[in-house]
Amino acid sequence: MFPLEERYKDEIFETIFENAYHCLIVVNVSGIITYINNSYCQFLELDKAEVIGQHVTEVIENTRMHLVVQSGVEEIADIQYIRGNHMIANRIPVRSGNKVVGAVGTVLFRDTEEWMKMNSHIKDLLLALENYRKQLNHQHGVTYTLHDIVGSSSQLNDLKEKIKKVAPGDVSILLRGESGTGKELFAHSIHHLSERNQKPFIKVNCAAIPDHLLESELFGYKEGAFTGAKKGGKKGKFQLANGGTIFLDEIGDMPLSAQVKILRVLQEGEIEALGDIQTEKIDVRIIAATNQPLEQLIMDQRFREDLFYRINVIQLRIPPLRERPEDIRVLAKYLLYKITNRTGKRVVDFAPDVMKVFHADEWAGNVRELENVIESAVHLTNTDMIHLRDLPERFYSDEELIKTTGTLKEILEKTEKETIEQAFKRCNRDKNAVMNLLGIGKSSLYEKIKKYNL
Numbered sequence: 001m002f003p004l005e006e007r008y009k010d011e012i013f014e015t016i017f018e019n020a021y022h023c024l025i026v027v028n029v030s031g032i033i034t035y036i037n038n039s040y041c042q043f044l045e046l047d048k049a050e051v052i053g054q055h056v057t058e059v060i061e062n063t064r065m066h067l068v069v070q071s072g073v074e075e076i077a078d079i080q081y082i083r084g085n086h087m088i089a090n091r092i093p094v095r096s097g098n099k100v101v102g103a104v105g106t107v108l109f110r111d112t113e114e115w116m117k118m119n120s121h122i123k124d125l126l127l128a129l130e131n132y133r134k135q136l137n138h139q140h141g142v143t144y145t146l147h148d149i150v151g152s153s154s155q156l157n158d159l160k161e162k163i164k165k166v167a168p169g170d171v172s173i174l175l176r177g178e179s180g181t182g183k184e185l186f187a188h189s190i191h192h193l194s195e196r197n198q199k200p201f202i203k204v205n206c207a208a209i210p211d212h213l214l215e216s217e218l219f220g221y222k223e224g225a226f227t228g229a230k231k232g233g234k235k236g237k238f239q240l241a242n243g244g245t246i247f248l249d250e251i252g253d254m255p256l257s258a259q260v261k262i263l264r265v266l267q268e269g270e271i272e273a274l275g276d277i278q279t280e281k282i283d284v285r286i287i288a289a290t291n292q293p294l295e296q297l298i299m300d301q302r303f304r305e306d307l308f309y310r311i312n313v314i315q316l317r318i319p320p321l322r323e324r325p326e327d328i329r330v331l332a333k334y335l336l337y338k339i340t341n342r343t344g345k346r347v348v349d350f351a352p353d354v355m356k357v358f359h360a361d362e363w364a365g366n367v368r369e370l371e372n373v374i375e376s377a378v379h380l381t382n383t384d385m386i387h388l389r390d391l392p393e394r395f396y397s398d399e400e401l402i403k404t405t406g407t408l409k410e411i412l413e414k415t416e417k418e419t420i421e422q423a424f425k426r427c428n429r430d431k432n433a434v435m436n437l438l439g440i441g442k443s444s445l446y447e448k449i450k451k452y453n454l
Contacts, residue, residue: 225275
């Protein structure tokens, strides 16, 4: 490099990366942020010194930078939702020799006016696409896809890859996992990725239907089959699912009499409605799910061994939340976003001590329990952040809460400061509006601004 070029090297670097319209970020092999430019910090409304050194998932919502480091596969022109906007993101792995050592990401926009026009157009297209997808899925009974299963742990990624491999076929699948792990989401996803995705997806909760009604619910009945039978008869779940997929949830609770008929469907591809003397050909794919040890039920003669081997052609185990703690943070933030969108209450994040107790918990109820805890905290919090005091009491003892939050004076001052900060945000820093909102005088407000350095 010539001497003149060496003199201006820093200026060139700053012009290209610091003052550019696009946002730039660099992470290392562990997903830790090592560089972020001023444009990105301004957009995120964060201080650069605080951002560098944090894991990228703690700073940028819906980020995939850490995943690109793991996969080594670049992602170009991907749409990413950040701070209420759909942005265009590029993520490129950085290699040293044959080894991935980090990743560089950019988020593109030219200027505010131009981006707002583009963002509005993208939002309109995405909303229209989502509306069409919902209409189609509603027609065929599908609610979830693989994209609704949130997490980046190796266990979850491996499971998703297996689902992509087995979904296109017609083999029966048994989903095994504890209650609350999301077995239904995986069943929906398998159907969505299968060749049957334009056909019905019918769900049957075998534990929720009384034994004496289960057969008629599954296989239907003819007119006059029993007292109270509907005129003209009624189609069963299998007839409704013909050509598509039937999801037998909690199959371990199915009575033996119904198990025999399920076995016939798998072996012969036909069913017999109650009160009918003829069989009917049926074409369905069976996905079953259970949280029970079917092998033990077989030994107890409560589940047919031949049926077990028929539904267990491919077995997929869904790991409980305690076995994939690295998913807790991203899953909690996803659930928070989902819940606040539904409730309309503005809560944007979790206090550090909350995430600490989340990672320490066993989560016996898995994802369903985590969602319930977050939803409860959203309704209980008085700020835009969930604190330890907003969680159910089992997450802390009285001593821990006092230790975490401080003395009574410190708690009151912290709450007062947070309340005033929220008032300033709501009133766009209009001091007169803040005084009216909080019901305090001018001298009192200025005293608190000085006290809390607001």
